[in-house]
Every structure is written in C-alpha cells, then in structure tokens.
Amino acid sequence: MTLEEACRLIDPATDMDALAEIEYYNGFKGKEAAAKALSKLRERKDKAVRKIMLLDSERAEIFR
Numbered sequence: 123m124t125l126e127e128a129c130r131l132i133d134p135a136t137d138m139d140a141l142a143e144i145e146y147y148n149g150f151k152g153k154e155a156a157a158k159a160l161s162k163l164r165e166r167k168d169k170a171v172r173k174i175m176l177l178d179s180e181r182a183e184i185f186r
Contacts, residue, residue, distance in 0.1 A: 131163050
C-alpha cells in the first residue's frame with residue numbers, strides 16, 4: 123500500500139470511494155481485499171504512532 127492509498131483510506135472525504143475502488147478491482151473477493159487493506163492500514167498506523175511515541179520519549183529524556 124502506498125502512502126497515497128493509505129491517505130485516501132484515512133480521509134473521510136475519500137475513504138468510501140477508496141474502499142469501493144478496492145472492492146471493484148478485486149471482483150468476487152472485493153470485501154476480503156477491502157478488509158485486508160484496512161488491516162494493513164491499521165498496522166501502518168500503529169507502527170507510525172509507536173515510532174512517534176518513541177521519538178517523543180527520547181526527546182523528553184534529552185531535556186531532563
């Protein structure tokens with residue numbers, strides 16, 4: 123998943139269109155593909171949040 127695809131799934135203005143596109147291009151397995159895309163997006167989001175939390179805690183240590 124590219125960053126642009128992830129952003130389309132996160133943005134409330136484009137999320138339903140992005141999911142519909144995933145379902146359309148995956149035919150009979152469209153719902154499964156959409157669920158996998160959301161799962162992958164959740165993993166990427168979690169990884170990014172953890173990285174931000176780690177960086178914030180490292181910065182806090184510097185200023186103590």
